[in-house]
Amino acid sequence: MRNCLICHGDVSSLFGWAAFLGLQKHNPVCEECESAFQKIAGELCRICGREWAMVALDNRHGDLCSDCFRWENDLSATGLLQWNRSVYHYNDHMKEVLARYKFRGDATFVKSFKKAFRETFEAVRNKENPILVPIPLSADRKYDRGFNQSLLLAELLPGKPEELLSRFNSEKQSKKARKERMERENTFYVPDPEPVKGKSILLIDDIYTTGTTVRMAAKVLKDAGAKDISSYTLVRS
Ligand SMILES: [Zn+2]
């Protein structure tokens, strides 16, 4: 019997013959799970990759959503992130699935996104070959979870991810002003600036929410001499 990697439902009937003949290469995901995820499509906010159709008229500033507009008008963050692109919307199904798999500490689950994560990557990287840098977890978090989901995602892409960022253990994020957090609570650091200098970097993470995490990471990379920084995530909330 084979189980769907996401909901753990039985999918052996779908895969029986292929598995028997040794033809089954992909990890099985049932049709229900496959169709409940919703891909981001159409026109996007130029920076954060939010689907433009979902940005209310009041929140449009040229080709930017109001979040990105605010970031770009914040002197501590202007131009830090070139763009973000993501594969899926953070719909209810995705929320449930992500929460469950983090809770379960199930590393193999990430593999079920391989095809979609690669396809969108080929479309967004724009023929360039940036260095893939996963967003790290602090040592404490990694110990708790047992794996870094961002590294697992980066490993689905062609090329070899480079762990050029590290992260201090931090206290819970407080609700300080964004600017203050960007400056004082940035827990990222670049252990060795040499391989970063003059390079284009693509940060890999599971989810883009407010954009603070990738910008904090981008800040220390830029300070270390990186040329430009973009990000690619599985989900955009
Ligand atoms: Zn399923």
Ligand SMILES: [Zn+2]
């Ligand atoms: Zn935006």
